[in-house]
Amino acid sequence: MAAEQAPAAAGPHLPGSSAPSVSFELDGQRACVPAGSTLLQAILERHPAFPHVCYHPALGPIQTCDTCIVEADGRRVRACATPVQQDMCVVTDSERARAARREAMDRLLRDHELYCTVCDNNNGNCTVHNTALALHIEHQKYPFTPKPYEQDNSHPFYRYDPDQCILCGRCVEACQNLQVSEVLSIDWERERPRVIWDHDVPIQESSCVSCGHCVTVCPCNALMEKSMLGEAGYLTGLSPKLLERMIHLTKVVEPG
Amino acid sequence: MARVRRTKTVCTYCGVGCSFDIWSKGRTILKVEPSMEAPANQISTCVKGKFGWDFVNSPERLTQPLLRRDGRFVPVSWEEALAFTASRLRKLRAQYGPDAIGYISSSKCTNEENYLMQKFARAVMGTNNIDNCSRYCQTPATEGLRRTMGYGGDTGSIHDIAQADLVVVIGANPAESHPVLSTRIRRAHKLHGQKLLVADLRKHDLAARADLWLRPRPGTDLVWLCAVTRYLLEQGWVDERFLAERTTGLAELRASLAPYTLAYAEQVTGLSRRDLLRTAEMIHAAKRMCVLWAMGVTQHRGGSETSTAICNLLLVTGHVGRPGTGAYPLRGHNNVQGAGDMGCAPLYLPGYERVDDPAVRAKYERAWGVPLPENPGLDNHLMVEAIHAGKLKGLYIMGEEMALVDSNANHVQAAFRKLDLLIVQDVFFSKTAQFADVVLPACPSLEKDGTFTNTERRIQRLYKVFDPFGESRPDWQILCDLARQLGADWRYQHPSDIMAEIASLAELYRGVRYDRLEGYRSLQWPVAENGIDTPLLYTERFPFPDGRARLCPVTWQPPQAFAAEYDVHVNNGRMLEHFHEGNLTYRVPGIAAKVPQPYVEVSPELAAERGFADGAKVRLVSPFGEVELRATVTDRVQGNQVYLPMNTWRDHEAVNYLTSSECDEVTHTPAYKEVAVRLEVVEPSGPSPVVHGNFRLGHPHPQRGVEVERKWQRPDYRPLVDEPPQV
CATH class of the missing domain: 3.40.50.740 (Rossmann fold)
Incomplete structure (x- = not known):
């Protein structure tokens, strides 16, 4: 049966074209992957839980999060954006690579208030939560600091919470290059960057076509369906005031 | 958590066939979650598939006979x-x-x-x-395909469209009617160098992005298609081997195309010779071409004939039966x-x-x-x-x-x-x-x-x-x-x-x-007994006794003529947010808030000539009935062509009070697209029907992507990698 594993969005590879393969060394073992594969794709074949945040198979490498860094031929590289080359020697577990990934995650968490216990996105598929666990983050090196922006609740179907946004840019990539409505961008030059709609207007006033791509690819709870709020976490349906206190409490006991 | 159920479904709206999980708790839908497993859409959705389900619990549901x-x-x-x-x-x-x-x-x-x-x-x-x-809708397309290729269906898959190096869209507005499918075209066009050729009356999303946008007179697609086919044959810009080995009827087709000179096509379609030649050149340059068409082709008295002309063009150029090629009569529902x-x-x-x-x-x-x-x-x-x-x-x-x-x-x-x-x-x-x-x-x-x-x-x-x-x-x-x-x-x-x-x-x-x-x-389909299916049709043979495709001569059916008083052409179709008569989508409060009612799109020149402004209330009167609704002035339409979406259940807005009983001669598909009206101004100004929250009022901000280099250039960014990233 012709199951269609190759995502249509992934690029111009024709199915059936017998792609040549390359072999390389991964953590001391030989591995063989189709030519053109990235290191991250190759690593995920062997270690499905290998950390990565901004990479999504429908979007390709975005290179904003730095959490997938490995050593390739002695140099630290982003696995998501590095093509596998013949006889390359790749080490995922070196001290330097681990430190880089850990530092990257610490940087992300500076932009993300950890209140997973009461979060509506904590239902198994929160990429940030899972990656923090995979990296054994127990202490947050850079304390979370709020961004000087209000939540945007203007859209009827979804909200944007800048304080939860790790600026991975998945939403931007999805909007610019998969949906290609070209609404979202990150204003990188601000003191505290954030995702903006059009030229920085409330979502409801923008050219957003409400396709939902951005919400679907958001690796945390920054972009959430409003219908999920207060409904889908382990401890949901809390009043805003109680939620705030719970968030405060969980920050004491949770990683970070 | 145990209370949340995840159930796979297939979207109820358009023919793209998006599938996704519905997260539900009791009768409440928490969210729609698409995933990479979904064969047609992967993680993609549109507003209707992602957010358009509130109708399921509408108090207006019928609950008893x-x-x-x-x-x-x-x-x-x-x-x-x-x-x-x-x-x-x-x-x-x-x-x-x-x-x-x-x-x-x-x-x-x-x-x-x-x-x-x-x-x-x-x-x-x-x-x-x-x-x-x-x-x-698409019975004429089915007819055209069955005459020429054998099966009444798309010849390939959405990923073939993504892989084409030339996509031709005729009389279709995928960005609003087949939203997720259109994302594959926009992505390939923006990132992978795919060329896009659009033939449409209206400057819709893909027309605005196209490398070449043809704006023929209504109902004349068959003429430019035949003229381009004739020109390709004359130039020898055809797939001789495919024609020889896999088709019949070339001589008859060639003879039938004799009247379709470029000069004749210019005269009938209003297209320039330059654009007709560019069309032929783009097709000639393509190694993999897909042609997509929909109601702008089929809902005419000559719908089956024009669909057949599209199939002829694909066969003459050999763009059938290979990955990245084919005929795609986009299914509406x-x-x-x-x-x-x-x-x-x-x-x-x-x-x-x-x-x-x-x-x-x-x-x-x-x-x-x-x-x-x-x-x-x-x-x-x-x-x-x-x-x-x-x-x-x-x-x-x-x-x-x-x-x-x-x-x-x-x-x-x-x-x-x-x-x-x-x-x-x-x-x-x-x-x-x-x-x-x-x-x-x-x-x-x-x-x-x-x-x-x-x-x-x-x-x-x-x-x-x-x-x-x-x-x-x-x-x-x-x-x-x-x-x-x-x-x-x-x-x-x-x-x-x-x-x-x-x-x-x-x-x-x-x-x-x-x-x-x-x-x-x-x-x-076709699916063999052993479960082997057919993502790509006609890789080896066409399902006719001789295994060959049939080139079919066609005849142009000029669109209906109307009395001089009916001087405004009413193009009609869908808009993104609503579906069909709107019985589902108007019952989704978030969608209804964004687009509370349909509106007629009028060109700046027509509004100026008739002395009304955006928000005016107009009456459209055809020989068969009338409607009355507010107008928005936009350059998506031109001259005396207006656009009226079909998405309403209210009598005074519904386009089919204007349409006639004329139809495609072969299939009896109504000629919905052959409508002319008299336009009467009821109120020359008023509140715009395009309200706050309508995406058409926004101003997109195109970028290459997330533009991560700008992050790396920040003074507070310290690299964690040892060499410049390899993009």
Whole structure:
């Protein structure tokens, strides 16, 4: 049966074209992957839980999060954006690579208030939560600091919470290059960057076509369906005031 | 967490066939979550698929059967409704014969339900008067493909469109009508160098992005297609080997193209010679071309002919049967392909097996245990005329808002008033239901199991998310109940039983089984007994006795002429946010807030000439009826062409009060696109109908992507890698 594993969005590879393969060394073992594969794709074949945040198979490498860094031929590289080359020697577990990934995650968490216990996105598929666990983050090196922006609740179907946004840019990539409505961008030059709609207007006033791509690819709870709020976490349906206190409490006991 | 259920379904809206998980808690939908497993869409959705489901719990759902008594509808029990319906059907048949009743099936219903509807018409009631709304849209495309290539379906898959190096879109607006499919074109165009050629009256999203946008006069596509085909043949810019080995009829085609010179095409279409030549050059330069078309082609009196001309062009250039090539008549509804596949048409049993073939009829007679009718049946167009002629007395409409979506609505509704019996089975109390004698409450897709077949011929399973609302029932159960009342021994326990029967009979669905469709697995027909399916058609042969495609000469049918007073052309179609007559989407508060009502798009030059502004109220008067609604002034349309979306259930806005009963000669598809009106200004200004929250008021901000270099250039960014990233 012709199951269609190759995502249509992934690029111009024709199915059936017998792609040549390359072999390389991964953590001391030989591995063989189709030519053109990235290191991250190759690593995920062997270690499905290998950390990565901004990479999504429908979007390709975005290179904003730095959490997938490995050593390739002695140099630290982003696995998501590095093509596998013949006889390359790749080490995922070196001290330097681990430190880089850990530092990257610490940087992300500076932009993300950890209140997973009461979060509506904590239902198994929160990429940030899972990656923090995979990296054994127990202490947050850079304390979370709020961004000087209000939540945007203007859209009827979804909200944007800048304080939860790790600026991975998945939403931007999805909007610019998969949906290609070209609404979202990150204003990188601000003191505290954030995702903006059009030229920085409330979502409801923008050219957003409400396709939902951005919400679907958001690796945390920054972009959430409003219908999920207060409904889908382990401890949901809390009043805003109680939620705030719970968030405060969980920050004491949770990683970070 | 345990309270949250995740159930896979297939979208109820357009023909792209997006599938995703519905997260639910009780009857509340928490979210729609698409994933990479979904074969047609992966993680993609549009506003309707992602957010457009509130209608399922609408207090306006039909929850009980209704009977008309003394001019009023009263709720009754299922027993009473079924007994009434069966006895009236029996009586009508006894009095006037089986061919005095017609049956309309539904592109919103599952394959299993469509199969049962035509089986009900033929095996239980004894008539071939069965049709579905593909007659309103893509039957001419099916006709063009069947004449030339053999199968009435897209020749490849959405990923073939993504892989093409040239995509040609004719009379279609995928960004609004097939939103997720359009993302693949925009992505390939933006990132992978795909070329885009659009022929359309209107500057829609893809037209605005196109490398070449042709804006021919309405109804003249056949002429430029033939002229370009002729020019390609003259230049030798054709696939000689493909023509020699895989086609027949080249000499006849070549001769038939003689009149279609570039000069003639310029004169008829209004396109410049330069643009016609550029079109030919772009096609010549393409190694893999896909042609997409929809209602702008088919909803004309020459719809089948133009569809055939598209197929000829693809065959002459050899762009069929290879990855990244092919013909894509984009299907409008989620299961309009399936409704056709299941034999909901007068001439066809399931799998497009002809009713007039004795061997086919014998096969179905053996399986169903009854003699089958030989009389040719009526399609939905002919049914309306037969009612007016006093020949058709009863009509059973399942899931179709025929009173508003068939053309010439006044004429159709006048016919409904003449019926002795109208049975309407629907989710909501529709306009059509207002004419009914009995209304049976049905379930939408989220409340049933079954399969849909998308535009790629892809069969996908939907799983029940919720129990039926109130006393509503899935359509397949209603049909079974009714068939049993009429003496048929129908014992299907589950839609999978019905699919097993379909697969045992219809060659195209031979290997389709529910276990092969579990979860996100899918099959694209034809499916062989062993489960091997066919994502790409015609890789080796065409399904004709000689295995060759047939080039077919075509004739141009000029569009209808109107009296001089009707000086404004009314283009019509869909808008992104709403679907069809809007019975589902206007019941989604977030969508209704963004687009509360349809509006007519008027060009700046026409507004200036007639002295009105954005927000004006205008009346459009055709020879067949009139509508009145507010206008927005936009350069998406030009000159005396206006655009009126079909998305409304309100009488004073519905485009089909303007359309005529003219139709494609071969298929009887209404010529919805051949409408002319007189425009009267009711109020020269007023509140704009394009309200806060409408994306068309926004200002997109195109970038290459996330532009991570700008992050790396920040003074506070310290690199964690040892070398510049390899992009």
